[in-house]
Amino acid sequence: MSVLKTEGLKKVYGKSPAQVKALDGVDLEVEQGEFVAIVGTSGSGKSTLLHMLGGLDKPTEGSVLVEGKDLSAMTDEQLTIFRRRNVGFVFQNYNLVPILNVYENIVLPVELDGGTVDKTFVENIIETLGLSEKKHQLPGHLSGGQQQRVAIARALAMKPSILLADEPTGNLDSKTSQEVLGILKMTSTRFHQTILMITHNELIAQLADRVIRIEDGRIVLPEAR
Ligand SMILES: Nc1ncnc2c1ncn2[C@@H]1O[C@H](COP(=O)(O)OP(=O)(O)O)[C@@H](O)[C@H]1O
Numbered sequence: 001m002s003v004l005k006t007e008g009l010k011k012v013y014g015k016s017p018a019q020v021k022a023l024d025g026v027d028l029e030v031e032q033g034e035f036v037a038i039v040g041t042s043g044s045g046k047s048t049l050l051h052m053l054g055g056l057d058k059p060t061e062g063s064v065l066v067e068g069k070d071l072s073a074m075t076d077e078q079l080t081i082f083r084r085r086n087v088g089f090v091f092q093n094y095n096l097v098p099i100l101n102v103y104e105n106i107v108l109p110v111e112l113d114g115g116t117v118d119k120t121f122v123e124n125i126i127e128t129l130g131l132s133e134k135k136h137q138l139p140g141h142l143s144g145g146q147q148q149r150v151a152i153a154r155a156l157a158m159k160p161s162i163l164l165a166d167e168p169t170g171n172l173d174s175k176t177s178q179e180v181l182g183i184l185k186m187t188s189t190r191f192h193q194t195i196l197m198i199t200h201n202e203l204i205a206q207l208a209d210r211v212i213r214i215e216d217g218r219i220v221l222p223e224a225r
């Protein structure tokens, strides 16, 4: 079974005559453990697609199935819980809580979910991401690359089956980008996760198992590599 599937996915923003067709019929299937890069020019619909896949916003038409479950059949409350437990998000701007230290930021989603922190697992992630020395520091004292690693660790701490990343290296220099990408690839293998990552960087996209190109809200060239 595919971990992620969309059928005839459409998203229209606004009302006529000022409508924007952000997604115009996307059929996509992703297998568990795949690392998929999503590329395309600015405004082509990449972020919209990621938001629909993660249940952050509702499609105008079509469906999104995560592990066989139709997101549109869920109430907002069910969706919030499902998302928290199954989908990890990494954004360009890290979105860390400035008054919490690195460790507290990483375990925050688990605590919000009322769960018990799997300390061994979290320590494993922290070590894997090279953050052991930084555990008690505040995000403001870290470099951009380090902050993004904390954001990745936070996303991984919930053990999501899917990790969605929207230009996670957009604010990083090319050396740090490669490093963060290497970490993403390594963790996805180690923790058996599926990654969908939006990127502008064609070199980075080459590291993925598959590259999906979006143009005007449609997939134009699904290359199997
Ligand atoms: N909340 C919104 N309201 C209205 N239009 C939007 C909104 N979000 C995105 N759009 C429009 O939808 C199109 C696709 O946007 P987006 O998915 O952000 O593209 P990308 O991430 O590829 O740059 C663009 O024309 C954008 O202006």
Ligand SMILES: [Mg+2]
Pocket (backbone or CB within 6 Å): 046, 047, 048
């Ligand atoms: Mg975008």
